[in-house]
Amino acid sequence: MMMADSVPYNARIREFKLSDYDRVISLWLECNLIRSKESLSKEMLRIETERNPRLFLVCEDSSGRIIGTVVGAWDGWRGWIYKLAVTKDYRRGGLASRLVDEVTNRLRQSGAQIIRGYVKKENDASLSLFAKLGFTRMDDVVLVTLGRQ
Numbered sequence: 001m002m003m004a005d006s007v008p009y010n011a012r013i014r015e016f017k018l019s020d021y022d023r024v025i026s027l028w029l030e031c032n033l034i035r036s037k038e039s040l041s042k043e044m045l046r047i048e049t050e051r052n053p054r055l056f057l058v059c060e061d062s063s064g065r066i067i068g069t070v071v072g073a074w075d076g077w078r079g080w081i082y083k084l085a086v087t088k089d090y091r092r093g094g095l096a097s098r099l100v101d102e103v104t105n106r107l108r109q110s111g112a113q114i115i116r117g118y119v120k121k122e123n124d125a126s127l128s129l130f131a132k133l134g135f136t137r138m139d140d141v142v143l144v145t146l147g148r149q
């Protein structure tokens with residue numbers, strides 16, 4: 001896999017802390033990754049962090065603003081990438097690539113040999129990004145779900 005450039009804008013990637021909750025939710029709302037704050041409670045994020053403690057990453061700029069996130073999940077079978085987000089004014093600087101690179105390395109360290117992510121068909125930015133990082137598109141797979149779409 002291609003190595004992404006270093007983190008831009010004097011920002012740093014670190015693991016999520018519960019005190020980041022409000023800022024992370026704001027970013028996910030801005031990026032349309034969740035519908036409302038109520039759909040993802042602090043308790044849910046606490047449980048997720050306990051389950052995969054090293055895989056929930058945020059990027060913080062020098063003023064303390066959360067400008068990017070990625071959440072990895074290792075289920076013992078495959079590694080998954082969720083909640084890849086970069087705030088609008090920091091896009092196209094290589095930050096999402098760096099986040100995917102970091103979470104991918106961590107998932108591999110956990111034992112994941114296959115790493116996958118869900119991308120909406122019309123999300124050209126995300127599809128281009130994953131393609132650039134060496135991910136291949138699986139056109140023979142359809143997502144099925146129980147519960148809310």
Ligand SMILES: CC(C)(COP(=O)(O)OP(=O)(O)OC[C@H]1O[C@@H](n2cnc3c(N)ncnc32)[C@H](O)[C@@H]1OP(=O)(O)O)[C@@H](O)C(=O)NCCC(=O)NCCS
Nearest residue numbers: 031084085086091092093094095096097119125126128129
């Ligand atoms: C998708 C997203 C995370 C990309 O973040 P980013 O930091 O701008 O991505 P990068 O700078 O690392 O981009 C790497 C490559 O991806 C591709 N890419 C990124 N954004 C693109 C866009 N808007 N259009 C076309 N290609 C794009 C390009 O190939 C880019 O390389 P280049 O800038 O050298 O041309 C960001 O647009 C975002 O948060 N979108 C809303 C949330 C979302 O859709 N998340 C993904 C859910 S699956």
